[in-house]
Amino acid sequence: MDKQMMPPDVVVRRLPLYARTLAYLQQEGKKSVSSQELGARINVTAAQIRKDLSYFGQLGKQGIGYNVDELLQHINRILGLSQDWNVVLVGLGPLGQAIARYSGFGEKGIHIVGLFDVDPHKVGTEFAGLTIRHVDELPMVAREHQVRMAIVAVSAEHAQEVVELLVKAGVEAILNYAPVIVQVPTGVWVRHIDPVSLLHSMTYYLARESTLPPA
Amino acid sequence: MDKQMMPPDVVVRRLPLYARTLAYLQQEGKKSVSSQELGARINVTAAQIRKDLSYFGQLGKQGIGYNVDELLQHINRILGLSQDWNVVLVGLGPLGQAIARYSGFGEKGIHIVGLFDVDPHKVGTEFAGLTIRHVDELPMVAREHQVRMAIVAVSAEHAQEVVELLVKAGVEAILNYAPVIVQVPTGVWVRHIDPVSLLHSMTYYLARESTLPPA
Numbered sequence: 001m002d003k004q005m006m007p008p009d010v011v012v013r014r015l016p017l018y019a020r021t022l023a024y025l026q027q028e029g030k031k032s033v034s035s036q037e038l039g040a041r042i043n044v045t046a047a048q049i050r051k052d053l054s055y056f057g058q059l060g061k062q063g064i065g066y067n068v069d070e071l072l073q074h075i076n077r078i079l080g081l082s083q084d085w086n087v088v089l090v091g092l093g094p095l096g097q098a099i100a101r102y103s104g105f106g107e108k109g110i111h112i113v114g115l116f117d118v119d120p121h122k123v124g125t126e127f128a129g130l131t132i133r134h135v136d137e138l139p140m141v142a143r144e145h146q147v148r149m150a151i152v153a154v155s156a157e158h159a160q161e162v163v164e165l166l167v168k169a170g171v172e173a174i175l176n177y178a179p180v181i182v183q184v185p186t187g188v189w190v191r192h193i194d195p196v197s198l199l200h201s202m203t204y205y206l207a208r209e210s211t212l213p214p215a
Numbered sequence: 216m217d218k219q220m221m222p223p224d225v226v227v228r229r230l231p232l233y234a235r236t237l238a239y240l241q242q243e244g245k246k247s248v249s250s251q252e253l254g255a256r257i258n259v260t261a262a263q264i265r266k267d268l269s270y271f272g273q274l275g276k277q278g279i280g281y282n283v284d285e286l287l288q289h290i291n292r293i294l295g296l297s298q299d300w301n302v303v304l305v306g307l308g309p310l311g312q313a314i315a316r317y318s319g320f321g322e323k324g325i326h327i328v329g330l331f332d333v334d335p336h337k338v339g340t341e342f343a344g345l346t347i348r349h350v351d352e353l354p355m356v357a358r359e360h361q362v363r364m365a366i367v368a369v370s371a372e373h374a375q376e377v378v379e380l381l382v383k384a385g386v387e388a389i390l391n392y393a394p395v396i397v398q399v400p401t402g403v404w405v406r407h408i409d410p411v412s413l414l415h416s417m418t419y420y421l422a423r424e425s426t427l428p429p430a
Contacts, residue, residue, distance in 0.1 A: 016412035080422025197231035207295025
């Protein structure tokens with residue numbers, strides 16, 4: 001890929017939304033889709049869709065739009081989804097348990113191959129078809145299953161420590177549910193899931209509206 | 216606020232991270248913080264911090280940095296967090312149950328005042344100190360508790376329908392955990408929590424690395 005054509009991260013983050021939406025269109029039996037139609041589903045403009053996809057080659061045809069099957073297959077390949085990915089999950093509290101039981105990962109090529117906790121009441125028990133192991137066994141399991149990704153669902157206090165264990169075990173991409181921004185070395189990716197911050201980013205707008213003078 | 220000073224949404228989304236980080240600094244007993252230090256914790260540049268905060272007035276002092284208490288209080292006010300917010304939660308599957316039990320919302324001024332589902336085995340039962348009600352009762356509860364925000368944790372198939380019920384009941388901001396992009400009318404805010412898409416936005420980079428020729 002040409003250096004100047006490297007897509008910015010914001011575009012990379014939108015690609016999975018395109019893939020998901022194209023998969024829905026495929027299920028609905030659609031053969032082609034315009035950038036307008038795709039944009040409306042994802043809440044971005046048609047121009048943005050065309051610009052985003054232009055990073056990855058000439059994909060649409062003027063006046064015809066995108067071939068749904070082809071575009072989906074192409075984006076899945078770009079996203080590295082022609083292969084499956086093994087992940088480990090650390091933290092089996094109520095949230096971790098919900099994550100472990102969520103079938104949406106496996107359907108999308110993400111396989112949870114290891115569950116970890118430190119609670120002696122949990123370690124050694126079965127959950128969602130796997131045995132919960134002590135985090136000390138992380139390096140072994142990561143090596144055995146060629147794990148490059150992890151999901152962290154521990155408390156804010158323990159998140160940084162767990163992330164460091166994961167990085168040491170060779171993990172290169174982390175999805176962090178703990179309400180704290182974790183630090184990772186260069187070459188390791190991290191995304192945060194933070195419902196409180198997302199809600200607060202909306203109270204900003206609601207508070208503004210409610211302070212408007214009555215009409 | 217001056218029209219030209221309206222912060223873009225990306226800045227608004229970062230504000231809660233500033234607030235969270237300042238609260239941690241406050242707990243650690245720090246009185247002041249530089250834009251460098253704050254930036255390092257949030258993984259943005261010092262210049263970005265200064266630019267973001269400049270939308271909200273002159274907040275720091277050259278060479279001294281930001282007063283932690285004052286900046287936190289100021290950001291909380293901007294985010295509308297000098298008041299508490301009532302929210303309802305729709306969908307009491309494993310994920311909804313984990314959300315209902317999560318103490319992190321209440322600590323940050325977000326109060327879940329209603330739980331809703333349609334499953335007759337769930338409706339009428341107690342969970343996390345509340346009675347699960349049928350979604351038909353949504354308008355009544357929303358009115359009674361002046362609810363303007365909601366969390367949606369139903370399946371992809373039902374998310375759009377539930378969102379429409381919420382909007383009809385007067386909800387103006389929705390946090391959607393269902394793996395589908397929901398459509399809302401103008402004036403209603405929505406944020407999506409989508410772990411699969413976040414993981415896929417990282418497999419993009421991992422797939423790239425592993426296809427590099429060996430050194």
